[in-house]
Amino acid sequence: MRDGIGMARRFGMQSGIIGVAAAAVVSLAVAGTLAFGNFGSASQAEAEGVGAKAKRVAPVAPVDSSIGHASDRPGRSLNITIDDGPDPVWTPKVLDVLKKYNVKAVFCMIGPQAEAHPDLVKKVVAAGHKLCDHTISHNTGMDHQPESYQSQQILDAQKMIEDAAGGAQVEYYRAPGGAFTPYSRQLAAKQGMRPLGWNVDSKDFEGGTVERIKATVRGELPKGPTILFHDGGGDRSRTVDALDGLLPWLQQQGYGFGFPKR
Numbered sequence: 667m668r669d670g671i672g673m674a675r676r677f678g679m680q681s682g683i684i685g686v687a688a689a690a691v692v693s694l695a696v697a698g699t700l701a702f703g704n705f706g707s708a709s710q711a712e713a714e715g716v717g718a719k720a721k722r723v724a725p726v727a728p729v730d731s732s733i734g735h736a737s738d739r740p741g742r743s744l745n746i747t748i749d750d751g752p753d754p755v756w757t758p759k760v761l762d763v764l765k766k767y768n769v770k771a772v773f774c775m776i777g778p779q780a781e782a783h784p785d786l787v788k789k790v791v792a793a794g795h796k797l798c799d800h801t802i803s804h805n806t807g808m809d810h811q812p813e814s815y816q817s818q819q820i821l822d823a824q825k826m827i828e829d830a831a832g833g834a835q836v837e838y839y840r841a842p843g844g845a846f847t848p849y850s851r852q853l854a855a856k857q858g859m860r861p862l863g864w865n866v867d868s869k870d871f872e873g874g875t876v877e878r879i880k881a882t883v884r885g886e887l888p889k890g891p892t893i894l895f896h897d898g899g900g901d902r903s904r905t906v907d908a909l910d911g912l913l914p915w916l917q918q919q920g921y922g923f924g925f926p927k928r
Contacts (some may be wrong), residue, residue, distance in 0.1 A: 724860030726835070729928050731851045733840025734838075734862040737891045739924025744891045744916065746771040746923060747864060749840065750801060750898030752779055752786035759906045760897045761793060767913040769923045774798035774840045777823030779898060781889070784830035791834045796925055798838035799824045799859055806843030808850065816850045824857060837928060838862040860928040870905040879908040880915075892926060 738742035746764070748771050751757045753756045757773075758890050764771055766915040773790050775797065780787050791797065801808065808816055814904040824836050839854035841847075851861045883893060895905050 680868045687695075705760060713914065716863065720891050729858055729860045731855035731861060732862045733846060733851065734750040734926045734928070735863050735865055735890050735892045736926040736927045736928045739922055741922065742920050743922045743924045744887075744893060745891055745926045746863065746895065747774060747798070747840070747926075748772070748895050749774040749895045750779075750804065750896045752776055752783045753902070754783055754786065756897045756902040756906065757786050757790070760895075760902070760909065761789065761795075762868065763888060763906060763909045763913065764795070765793065766910070767917065769913055770796070771792050771797050771923075772796045772838055773897070774862070775801040775823075775827050775839070776800050776804055776898065777826035780823075780827040780830040782834075787827065787830040788832055794899045796832060796834045796838065797827055797831060798862055799827060799854070800840050801837045801842055802826075804842045806845050809845040813849050816847065817853060820850060820854055820859065821833040824859065838926065862892070862926055863893050864887045864894040868893060868895050868908065870907070870908060871896050871899065872904070874904070876904050876907045876911065877897045879904060882913050883908075883912055884915075 672899060735745075737745050746769060748760055751773060752775055760771075770793075773795055776788065777799075787797070799820060800823065802823045803819060805811070805819065811819075820839060824839075827836050828834065832908075836859055837858040838861075839849060839850075839857075844863065846861060854861055866883055866889055868879050868883050874882075895909065896902060897905065
C-alpha cells in the first residue's frame with residue numbers, strides 16, 4: 667500500500683512537472699511565433715517600402731503622380747517655392763518678405779529640420795503657406811537608391827513635417843535635385859503629395875550677387891510658372907534681398923501668385 671501511495675505521489679509529482687514543462691514549451695512556441703510574425707511583418711513592410719515612422723491615421727486621397735509645374739491660379743500666375751528649411755535665421759526673414767507683398771509660397775522642408783523647429787513650421791502654416799516634403803537627408807542621388815530607402819526618406823520626412831505642423835497636411839513632394847523615380851512619384855501621390863518640379867531656378871544657392879539672382883529669375887520666366895528659392899543650407903541673405911526686389915517687380919509686370927496644381 668505504501669509502495670502504491672509512494673508511486674502515486676511520485677507519478678503525480680512527475681505529471682505536475684511534465685505539465686509545467688509542457689506549458690513552458692507552449693509559451694515559448696507562442697512567443698517564438700509572435701516574434702517571427704513581427705519580424706516577418708517588418709521585413710514585408712521594408713520590402714514594400716514602408717517608412718519606419720510613417721503610419722498615417724486618416725486616409726488621404728491620392729493625387730496625380732506626374733511632376734507638377736502649373737499654377738492653380740488663372741492668368742499670369744507664378745508659384746514661389748522655398749527649399750531646404752526651415753532655418754531659424756532665414757525662414758523668418760523670408761516669411762517677412764512674403765507677408766510684405768502678400769505672397770503665398772510652398773515651403774519644401776527637410777524632415778529633421780522641421781522636427782527641430784516646429785515653431786517655424788507652425789508659423790509657415792499659420793501664414794497661409796503650404797508644405798512640401800523634401801526628404802530626410804536631401805540625397806540628390808535618391809534615384810539610384812533602392813525603393814526601401816526612397817520610402818523611408820519620403821514617408822518619415824512627411825510624418826516629421828506633419829507632426830511639427832500640428833497635423834497640417836503636406837501637399838507636395840519635391841525630390842532633392844529633382845531625383846524623382848517612377849516609384850517615388852507614385853508613393854508620394856498615394857500619400858496625397860503631388861510631385862513638384864520647378865521651371866525657374868534662381869541659382870540662389872550658388873552664391874551669386876543679389877542682382878545676379880534677380881537677373882536669372884527674370885531671364886528664365888518664359889520657361890514656366892514655378893520658381894525655386896532656398897531658405898536653408900547656408901547664408902540666404904541674398905535670397906531674402908532678391909525676393910524683396912523681385913516680388914514687387916513681378917507684381918508690376920502683372921503677375922499674380924498661386925500654388926502648384928495638385
